[in-house]
Amino acid sequence: MIQLKDVSYVRLGSPDLEQAEQFATTCLGLQIAGSGKADLYLRSDARAHTLCYTEGDPRRQTVGFEVEDEASLQDAASTLDALGHAVHAGTAEEAERRKVKSFIGFRDPTGNHIELVVRPERSGRRYFASRDAGITGFSHVGLNSTDPARDELFWTQVCNARVSDRIGDIPLMRVNAIHHTIALVRAPQAGIQHINHQVESSDDVLRSYYFLNDKRVPIVFGPGRHPTSGARFLYFSGPDGMIFEYSVGVDEIEDEATHRPRQFGFEPASFCMWGSRPAGMALPST
């Protein structure tokens, strides 16, 4: 069984790196960590980078997850290969571009590009962004799924993710004590459904609501509170239609052995207990 330790980074293709940089620094509140020929690296926490915009097709979206060590990576490659997933062994140059020691790439059953990485770089410098959004770190992703039940089996039985809760057929899955690191949301094709950063306080969520409104950044859901993780949240859209979420107060699963996933109905109250309705996200709004 593959053991995922944490989500590590997201790589997003973008035709306009300048626009991506502008949004990431002045709206989202990330810090530029450097740039390569066609790459823009951004930080949100102690890691060297957690988001990389790379010049190109915005449909090219990848999520990286950390595994323990080189032996675990090789085991993962064999497991995936045996299950019929084409596995790409990252070259030294590709690993350098990802600021990791080594990695493999494959697609999940929906076709999402996933990378497993060993020894992602950390930074000796403190994360310090020019816009103070209160970000404490990159925390989870929503992944599109053409068949959430099938993909849940892949993530739980092959990658050792555990379901913390379900909303309709959306599983919220953890890979460590944090309530969820991956959510699978039904969609017609592969892609990243949203990217979550944790912020320090509810004040940060509400401050950003007014700040982003002022900047004419489309707010697509919230401010609100998820009954599942308990987090207060705000979703807004960025370059190439990518949805970003700030949230604070995500539960931790205290007892791994006894936790039983709760089933919530596929209805607005299961996504927000305050009555906020999603607009511009493919979620139930009535």
Ligand SMILES: CC(C)c1ccc(C(=O)O)c(O)c1O
């Ligand atoms: C996939 C959706 C929109 C969702 C639902 C619940 C939570 C949570 O409990 O924190 C999320 O973070 C979500 O993104």
Ligand SMILES: [Fe+2]
């Ligand atoms: Fe989320």
